[in-house]
Amino acid sequence: MDFNAFFAQYGALLAQGxxxxxxxxxxxxxxxxxxxxxxxxxxxxxxxxxxxxxKACNRILGWIVNIGRSIPFIILLVAIIPFTRFVVGTSLGxxxxxxxxxxxxxxxVARMVEQSLREIDGSLIEAAQSMGASTWQIVWKVYLKESVxxxxxxxxxVFITLFGYAAMAGTVGAGGLGDIAIRYGYQxxxxxxxxxxxxxxxxxxxxxxxxxxxxxxxxxxxxR
Amino acid sequence: MIKxxxxxxxxxxxxxxxxxxxxxDINLTIDDGEVYGIIxxxxxxxxxxxxxxxxxxxxxxxTIVIDGKDVTDYKGKQLLDLRKNIGxxxxxxxxxxxxxxxxxxxxxxxxxxxxKDEAEKRALELLDMxxxxxxxxxxxSQLSGGQQQRVAIARALANEPxxxxxxxxxxxxxxxxxxxxxxxxxxxxxxxxxxxxxxxHSMTVAEAICDRVAVIENGSIVEEGPTKEVFxxxxxxxxRALLGLEDVDEDGRPVGELDEFDAEMSxxxxxxxxxxxxxxxxx
Ligand SMILES: Nc1ncnc2c1ncn2[C@@H]1O[C@H](COP(=O)(O)OP(=O)(O)OP(=O)(O)O)[C@@H](O)[C@H]1O
Ligand SMILES: [Mg+2]
Numbered sequence: 001m002d003f004n005a006f007f008a009q010y011g012a013l014l015a016q017g018x019x020x021x022x023x024x025x026x027x028x029x030x031x032x033x034x035x036x037x038x039x040x041x042x043x044x045x046x047x048x049x050x051x052x053x054x055k056a057c058n059r060i061l062g063w064i065v066n067i068g069r070s071i072p073f074i075i076l077l078v079a080i081i082p083f084t085r086f087v088v089g090t091s092l093g094x095x096x097x098x099x100x101x102x103x104x105x106x107x108x109v110a111r112m113v114e115q116s117l118r119e120i121d122g123s124l125i126e127a128a129q130s131m132g133a134s135t136w137q138i139v140w141k142v143y144l145k146e147s148v149x150x151x152x153x154x155x156x157x158v159f160i161t162l163f164g165y166a167a168m169a170g171t172v173g174a175g176g177l178g179d180i181a182i183r184y185g186y187q188x189x190x191x192x193x194x195x196x197x198x199x200x201x202x203x204x205x206x207x208x209x210x211x212x213x214x215x216x217x218x219x220x221x222x223x224r
Numbered sequence: 225m226i227k228x229x230x231x232x233x234x235x236x237x238x239x240x241x242x243x244x245x246x247x248x249d250i251n252l253t254i255d256d257g258e259v260y261g262i263i264x265x266x267x268x269x270x271x272x273x274x275x276x277x278x279x280x281x282x283x284x285x286x287t288i289v290i291d292g293k294d295v296t297d298y299k300g301k302q303l304l305d306l307r308k309n310i311g312x313x314x315x316x317x318x319x320x321x322x323x324x325x326x327x328x329x330x331x332x333x334x335x336x337x338x339x340k341d342e343a344e345k346r347a348l349e350l351l352d353m354x355x356x357x358x359x360x361x362x363x364x365s366q367l368s369g370g371q372q373q374r375v376a377i378a379r380a381l382a383n384e385p386x387x388x389x390x391x392x393x394x395x396x397x398x399x400x401x402x403x404x405x406x407x408x409x410x411x412x413x414x415x416x417x418x419x420x421x422x423x424x425h426s427m428t429v430a431e432a433i434c435d436r437v438a439v440i441e442n443g444s445i446v447e448e449g450p451t452k453e454v455f456x457x458x459x460x461x462x463x464r465a466l467l468g469l470e471d472v473d474e475d476g477r478p479v480g481e482l483d484e485f486d487a488e489m490s491x492x493x494x495x496x497x498x499x500x501x502x503x504x505x506x507x
Binding site (some may be wrong): 121123124126127128129130131132133136137141142145146148149219220221222223 | 264279280304305306307308310311312314316318321323324331332334335336363364365379380382383385389464
C-alpha cells in the first residue's frame with residue numbers, strides 16, 4: 001500500500017470524519033450529563049433510604065431511566081427521527097445525530113451518576129446533616145464534590161460508549177467515521193479505508209481512557 | 225440543658241416482622257457544661273438515643289427539649305439552626321476526603337453562609353487549638369486516625385456549638401491516642417463550656433471523662449447517676465456486667481457465678497480501667 005497516495009486521496013475525508021465524530025461525541029456527552037446528573041441525583045436522593053425519600057418520584061424516574069436504557073441505540077435512532085427533526089430541524093449530519101445520542105445516553109449517565117453517588121459513605125451525609133447543611137447543599141457540596149473522581153471515571157466510559165454510538169449513527173446519515181467505514185470500507189470493498197478507520201477509533205478510545213484515568217487519579221485526594 | 229422526656233423510638237413501626245423498639249421511655253436531663261456518658265452494650269440503643277438529640281432520627285413518641293425549647297418537631301430553617309448549635313463527631317471521623325483539613329473545618333461555616341475569609345480565619349484558629357495548624361493544607365488521607373479525629377473536633381466546634389455529641393469517638397483509636405482525644409474533649413468542655421454527650425462502650429473512657437453516666441440496656445435506661453457512684457456501687461446487672469463484676473445473658477439477667485473463663489475475661493477487660501482512668505483524669 002502506498003501511504004502517500006492513500007493519504008492524498010483519503011486524508012481530508014478521514015480528518016473530516018474524525019473531527020465530526022469527535023464533535024458529535026463531545027457535544028452529546030456534555031448534553032447527556034446536563035440531563036443525566038440531575039436525573040441521577042434525583043434517583044439517588046428520592047430512594048427510600050435517601051436524603052429526600054419520595055416513592056412516587058423515585059418510581060417514575062426509575063421507569064424513565066430503565067425504558068431509556070432498554071431501547072437499543074440503533075432502534076432509538078430511527079424511532080425518534082420525528083422528535084429529532086422537531087428539535088434540530090434535521091435528522092441528518094452532526095446535529096441530527098446529537099439528539100438521539102443524548103436521548104440514549106442521558107439515562108445511562110443517570111445510572112452512572114447514581115452509582116457514583118451511592119459509593120459515598122452514609123456517615124458523610126450524616127456528618128453534613130449534623131452541621132446543618134440543607135438537602136441542596138449536601139447534594140452539591142458532599143455528594144457531587146466527594147464523588148468527582150468516580151464521576152470522571154464514569155464520564156470516560158460514557159464518552160467511549162457514545163463514541164461507538166456515534167459511529168453507528170454514521171450509518172444512517174450522521175457522517176463521521178462510521179459513515180466512512182460503511183460507504184468506503186463496506187460498500188466499495190476498500191479494506192484499507194476500513195482498517196484506517198478502525199485504527200483511528202482504537203487510538204481515540206485509548207487516548208480518552210488514559211486521559212480519564214489520569215485525571216481521576218489526579219483529582220482523587222484519597223491517594224496520598 | 226437537654227431534657228429528654230418519655231422518648232420512644234420504634235423502627236419499622238408498621239411492619240410487624242421488622243418492628244424494633246430501639247428506645248423505650250427514655251427520660252434524661254443533661255445539664256449545661258457537664259460531660260454526660262451513655263454506656264451500654266452494642267445494639268443497646270446508644271446511637272439512636274444521641275441521634276434523636278440533633279434529630280438525625282425522629283422520636284416515635286416523646287419530646288426533646290433543648291434550652292427550654294421543645295425542638296421535637298423542628299423542620300426546615302429551625303432544624304438547620306438547631307443543628308448549627310450541636311456539633312457531632314463520629315467513630316470513623318467522617319471527614320470529607322476530597323477536601324483539605326482546612327476545607328473540612330470550614331465546611332460548617334460555609335453551609336451557614338459565613339464569609340470565606342472569616343471562616344478561614346476561624347478554621348485556622350481551631351486547627352491551632354487542636355494542634356494541627358501546620359496540616360491545614362493536607363488531605364484527611366494524609367493524617368493518622370487521632371489527627372483525623374482532632375480535625376473532626378475542630379470541625380464540630382466551627383459554629384461555636386453549646387453541645388457536642390460524640391458517638392464512639394475514640395473506639396477506633398489506640399490507648400495513647402484515646403487519651404489525647406479525651407484530653408482535648410476535656411479542654412473543649414472546660415475552656416469552651418461545651419456540654420458533651422459521649423457514647424462509649426469503654427468503662428475506662430467513661431470513668432476518665434464523664435461527670436454522670438446513664439447505663440442503657442435493650443433500649444431502656446437501667447441506671448443513671450454520677451460516674452463515681454455508679455462505678456463504686458453499681459446497682460443494675462448491666463452496669464455490673466459492663467464493669468466485669470458479673471455476667472448477664474442476652475436479656476441482661478444475671479447468669480449467676482462467673483465460670484473461670486468468664487472471670488478471667490472480665491479481669492482482662494475490666495482491670496485496666498481503674499488505673500488508666502486515673503491517668504486520664506490526671507492529665
Ligand atoms: N435505621 C435503622 N433501622 C432499623 N433498625 C435500626 C436502625 N438503626 C438502628 N437500629 C436498631 O436499633 C438498635 C439500636 O441501635 P443503635 O445503633 O442505637 O445501637 P448502639 O447502642 O449504638 O450499638 P453500637 O454500640 O453497636 O453502636 C439495634 O438493634 C439496631 O439494629
Ligand atoms: Mg452506635
